[in-house]
Amino acid sequence: MGTGYLDQLKQEAFEVNMGIVRERLVVLTWGNASSFDRTKGIFAIKPSGVSYSLLKWQDMVLVDLDGNVIDSKLRPSSDTLTHLEIYKGFSSVGGIVHTHSPWATIWAQACKSIPILGTTHSDHFNGDVPCIPYLVKDKVENAYEKETGIQIVKFFEEKKLKPIHMPGCLLSGHASFTWSETSSQAFENAIALESCASMAYHSISLNSKIKFPKYILDKHFSRKHGVNSYYGQK
Amino acid sequence: MGTGYLDQLKQEAFEVNMGIVRERLVVLTWGNASSFDRTKGIFAIKPSGVSYSLLKWQDMVLVDLDGNVIDSKLRPSSDTLTHLEIYKGFSSVGGIVHTHSPWATIWAQACKSIPILGTTHSDHFNGDVPCIPYLVKDKVENAYEKETGIQIVKFFEEKKLKPIHMPGCLLSGHASFTWSETSSQAFENAIALESCASMAYHSISLNSKIKFPKYILDKHFSRKHGVNSYYGQK
Amino acid sequence: MGTGYLDQLKQEAFEVNMGIVRERLVVLTWGNASSFDRTKGIFAIKPSGVSYSLLKWQDMVLVDLDGNVIDSKLRPSSDTLTHLEIYKGFSSVGGIVHTHSPWATIWAQACKSIPILGTTHSDHFNGDVPCIPYLVKDKVENAYEKETGIQIVKFFEEKKLKPIHMPGCLLSGHASFTWSETSSQAFENAIALESCASMAYHSISLNSKIKFPKYILDKHFSRKHGVNSYYGQK
Amino acid sequence: MGTGYLDQLKQEAFEVNMGIVRERLVVLTWGNASSFDRTKGIFAIKPSGVSYSLLKWQDMVLVDLDGNVIDSKLRPSSDTLTHLEIYKGFSSVGGIVHTHSPWATIWAQACKSIPILGTTHSDHFNGDVPCIPYLVKDKVENAYEKETGIQIVKFFEEKKLKPIHMPGCLLSGHASFTWSETSSQAFENAIALESCASMAYHSISLNSKIKFPKYILDKHFSRKHGVNSYYGQK
Numbered sequence: 001m002g003t004g005y006l007d008q009l010k011q012e013a014f015e016v017n018m019g020i021v022r023e024r025l026v027v028l029t030w031g032n033a034s035s036f037d038r039t040k041g042i043f044a045i046k047p048s049g050v051s052y053s054l055l056k057w058q059d060m061v062l063v064d065l066d067g068n069v070i071d072s073k074l075r076p077s078s079d080t081l082t083h084l085e086i087y088k089g090f091s092s093v094g095g096i097v098h099t100h101s102p103w104a105t106i107w108a109q110a111c112k113s114i115p116i117l118g119t120t121h122s123d124h125f126n127g128d129v130p131c132i133p134y135l136v137k138d139k140v141e142n143a144y145e146k147e148t149g150i151q152i153v154k155f156f157e158e159k160k161l162k163p164i165h166m167p168g169c170l171l172s173g174h175a176s177f178t179w180s181e182t183s184s185q186a187f188e189n190a191i192a193l194e195s196c197a198s199m200a201y202h203s204i205s206l207n208s209k210i211k212f213p214k215y216i217l218d219k220h221f222s223r224k225h226g227v228n229s230y231y232g233q234k
Numbered sequence: 235m236g237t238g239y240l241d242q243l244k245q246e247a248f249e250v251n252m253g254i255v256r257e258r259l260v261v262l263t264w265g266n267a268s269s270f271d272r273t274k275g276i277f278a279i280k281p282s283g284v285s286y287s288l289l290k291w292q293d294m295v296l297v298d299l300d301g302n303v304i305d306s307k308l309r310p311s312s313d314t315l316t317h318l319e320i321y322k323g324f325s326s327v328g329g330i331v332h333t334h335s336p337w338a339t340i341w342a343q344a345c346k347s348i349p350i351l352g353t354t355h356s357d358h359f360n361g362d363v364p365c366i367p368y369l370v371k372d373k374v375e376n377a378y379e380k381e382t383g384i385q386i387v388k389f390f391e392e393k394k395l396k397p398i399h400m401p402g403c404l405l406s407g408h409a410s411f412t413w414s415e416t417s418s419q420a421f422e423n424a425i426a427l428e429s430c431a432s433m434a435y436h437s438i439s440l441n442s443k444i445k446f447p448k449y450i451l452d453k454h455f456s457r458k459h460g461v462n463s464y465y466g467q468k
Numbered sequence: 469m470g471t472g473y474l475d476q477l478k479q480e481a482f483e484v485n486m487g488i489v490r491e492r493l494v495v496l497t498w499g500n501a502s503s504f505d506r507t508k509g510i511f512a513i514k515p516s517g518v519s520y521s522l523l524k525w526q527d528m529v530l531v532d533l534d535g536n537v538i539d540s541k542l543r544p545s546s547d548t549l550t551h552l553e554i555y556k557g558f559s560s561v562g563g564i565v566h567t568h569s570p571w572a573t574i575w576a577q578a579c580k581s582i583p584i585l586g587t588t589h590s591d592h593f594n595g596d597v598p599c600i601p602y603l604v605k606d607k608v609e610n611a612y613e614k615e616t617g618i619q620i621v622k623f624f625e626e627k628k629l630k631p632i633h634m635p636g637c638l639l640s641g642h643a644s645f646t647w648s649e650t651s652s653q654a655f656e657n658a659i660a661l662e663s664c665a666s667m668a669y670h671s672i673s674l675n676s677k678i679k680f681p682k683y684i685l686d687k688h689f690s691r692k693h694g695v696n697s698y699y700g701q702k
Numbered sequence: 703m704g705t706g707y708l709d710q711l712k713q714e715a716f717e718v719n720m721g722i723v724r725e726r727l728v729v730l731t732w733g734n735a736s737s738f739d740r741t742k743g744i745f746a747i748k749p750s751g752v753s754y755s756l757l758k759w760q761d762m763v764l765v766d767l768d769g770n771v772i773d774s775k776l777r778p779s780s781d782t783l784t785h786l787e788i789y790k791g792f793s794s795v796g797g798i799v800h801t802h803s804p805w806a807t808i809w810a811q812a813c814k815s816i817p818i819l820g821t822t823h824s825d826h827f828n829g830d831v832p833c834i835p836y837l838v839k840d841k842v843e844n845a846y847e848k849e850t851g852i853q854i855v856k857f858f859e860e861k862k863l864k865p866i867h868m869p870g871c872l873l874s875g876h877a878s879f880t881w882s883e884t885s886s887q888a889f890e891n892a893i894a895l896e897s898c899a900s901m902a903y904h905s906i907s908l909n910s911k912i913k914f915p916k917y918i919l920d921k922h923f924s925r926k927h928g929v930n931s932y933y934g935q936k
Contacts, residue, residue: 027894030822048935078933106905110905110906110908111909111912118343119408120409137917140915140921173819173918174820203340203343205907206341206435207344207345210407212407213368213407215371216407231283232282232284233282233284352576352642354568354643422496425496426495426496429568433573433574433577436571438578440669441580444578444579447608449608453608457546465516467516467543585875587877588732659729659730667811671811675813678811678812683839683842683843687843700752701749701750
């Protein structure tokens with residue numbers, strides 16, 4: 001294993017890219033993850049269209065915030081510019097996971113936000129996970145992946161959503177993105193999103209009028225997040 | 235492996251904590267199990283927020299019925315006080331399993347009890363598995379986990395449910411608890427609950443007017459439980 | 469491994485009992501299988517309530533058609549008398565599988581037959597898989613398992629169903645039985661039943677008015693069964 | 703492993719036949735795959751009704767476009783003539799996969815095309831995946847498998863669908879076929895079809911009025927296909 005700093009970044013991104021396959025969030029090559037070093041302004045991301053069964057950590061592609069590939073013969077993921085815009089727009093984000101995980105994608109295709117219905121959801125996402133509208137035609141045709149990232153950032157700004165309190169979103173007709181301070185936390189959020197998406201689908205079919213109390217949402221989110229958190233070992 | 239009595243208690247709790255992950259009742263760290271020694275008044279429970287992949291039996295935290303941690307540097311599960319109140323309130327219970335297993339949680343989020351629709355269910359639960367209402371606001375804010383346990387005990391008393399005949403419940407907007415005389419039986423009840431929750435969801439969508447006869451319920455429950463039971467090797 | 473004739477019967481039954489767990493048709497101990505030697509009038513069946521993880525082929529219990537246990541310290545499955553009545557009533561049957569496999573049980577709990585909607589189903593079952601009504605109260609209370617077997621046989625006689633053309637059924641509020649000339653074929657039918665039960669559930673929710681043509685049903689059933697069959701290597 | 707040309711064709715077909723089982727697209731023996739060498743006019747296909755657990759690459763059966771078996775003691779798949787007609791009718795196809803994968807079959811049994819609802823689908827299939835009507839009675843009775851292949855080809859001609867842009871279809875009351883230039887790509891299309899079938903089922907139940915924009919469909923299909931594609935490493 002490499003020991004240099006950028007090798008570590010590649011290894012970190014590699015671990016998460018393999019994790020999303022192992023956890024069945026990714027079928028075929030429908031997903032990618034990246035790890036960002038904000039001090040250096042460089043992120044490591046999966047190469048485009050390479051089969052997960054052949055992937056090595058050395059294959060991760062380093063990209064700077066201008067979109068330049070650093071020292072790699074492989075092309076980065078076709079979704080690279082979306083990752084880049086999220087890193088530029090969300091200053092606290094250090095890792096991003098994009099997957100077509102089935103249940104999150106089911107909501108995305110339905111163009112619906114995932115409603116918050118219980119404490120599993122509120123431990124990770126402080127409210128409904130928003131579904132962002134279809135991009136308009138000329139943005140799709142001219143700079144699809146870049147515009148997708150820009151649209152995510154703009155949506156969060158307009159809705160006054162904090163990226164760390166709402167560490168993910170759906171894209172209409174497409175799939176999901178999750179993020180966090182590190183890529184391994186972004187990976188946990190991707191797992192949580194998929195579980196919550198599945199449970200929400202079925203819970204609303206049992207009861208279309210669920211009103212999950214705000215005070216339980218707040219309690220659970222604050223058990224795990226913020227200065228008064230008391231979950232875990234610290 | 236340790237040989238002392240409390241080590242055995244830790245090992246017992248550890249086995250069940252690992253079992254609920256292996257059986258896919260737990261995703262990430264969404265669950266915990268405990269084993270209780272009623273003669274000593276001490277239970278062993280999972281430490282809070284520790285990844286299952288790193289867990290060792292020695293990490294189980296011993297807690298007495300006043301909530302004191304005995305000889306451990308780790309903090310016990312954030313749900314410890316719920317376990318504690320159940321042990322205090324249900325005198326026949328020796329093991330408790332808490333999971334966010336998907337199908338049980340789907341019913342809990344829908345704030346609905348799981349109806350008894352067949353013999354799989356009646357072999358384990360002598361009637362509908364009740365869903366307990368949301369806790370009121372000031373109980374959530376002041377002593378959430380303790381109040382959750384108190385509410386479960388009070389609900390069973392008010393409804394005249396025997397904890398050994400109805401060894402589990404749902405909590406609205408949250409997830410499930412199961413219990414039994416031992417933690418390994420509580421684990422079996424957690425598996426049964428998840429299967430029955432899934433099957434009930436789908437059966438009522440095929441036929442919303444199922445009336446499972448009381449005499450078959452009684453027959454199946456008594457095949458496995460009580461003085462005239464004839465299932466198994468004793 | 470034993471070499472005597474009855475040891476072979478036990479081994480055959482053991483293989484199928486392990487198979488239904490491996491294929492996830494059985495959770496916990498919710499299922500059992502038996503192999504019948506019609507010339508000797510003896511069948512081998514799983515012992516009652518023994519965990520599958522501990523089961524050995526030597527544990528299979530031999531039972532004759534009068535219900536006598538032959539040379540075993542273990543009690544046979546609590547469902548033994550149901551198997552026995554099916555062997556007595558269906559003269560071509562040499563193996564029986566009983567499982568609470570989820571999708572078949574979902575239909576059984578809904579008290580509905582599984583409609584034939586496609587060729588996967590018609591390759592194995594020559595029509596809707598019938599759901600037999602709840603047993604009446606005094607039969608449940610007096611000789612539940614024996615009456616269950618008698619009811620299956622009587623139902624097939626009344627409906628003029630041939631057990632080899634319709635090698636299985638559901639029991640209302642309970643679960644499924646499949647059978648065939650051998651226990652390994654009965655196992656295949658249990659796998660097919662579970663797949664068809666799941667697919668039928670979802671297909672009718674997409675289209676409640678499916679009319680699968682009788683001539684395709686007949687074609688597919690006759691590709692695999694009867695004198696003009698041309699599927700497989702003989 | 704054999705080194706001759708036809709041995710390679712057998713090995714290629716064998717790999718895909720094992721893959722469709724490993725990916726759980728096939729239960730029991732409900733599926734088969736073939737690889738075609740258009741220059742020689744010969745394809746290799748699974749033998750009929752042989753259990754996947756016993757299958758060896760040497761068992762693959764070679765068949766020419768007149769339906770003659772070349773140098774094999776095993777009978778080819780009962781669906782061989784369907785494969786043959788597709789190879790004759792679609793001049794760009796070099797590999798075919800037939801499976802009763804559950805979600806695709808659910809749509810086929812419902813006699814409904816799988817609607818295009820998102821980018822996962824449009825990366826592989828350039829529009830709704832069509833469901834072809836039931837064959838009429840005398841075609842089923844006289845030359846079922848051959849007529850099935852003829853019907854697929856005719857349907858695509860009538861609807862002006864290009865087989866490489868729409869590399870698969872459903873057959874009413876039956877199951878799915880996918881294809882591509884190679885059998886390994888046909889296998890990927892079978893995996894994609896199953897995922898898209900499942901996601902479409904659930905998305906339309908959340909929102910029956912989804913209108914996936916044509917310009918996003920076109921963008922995604924052209925990212926992966928055609929002269930301006932920029933997905934992957936070439």
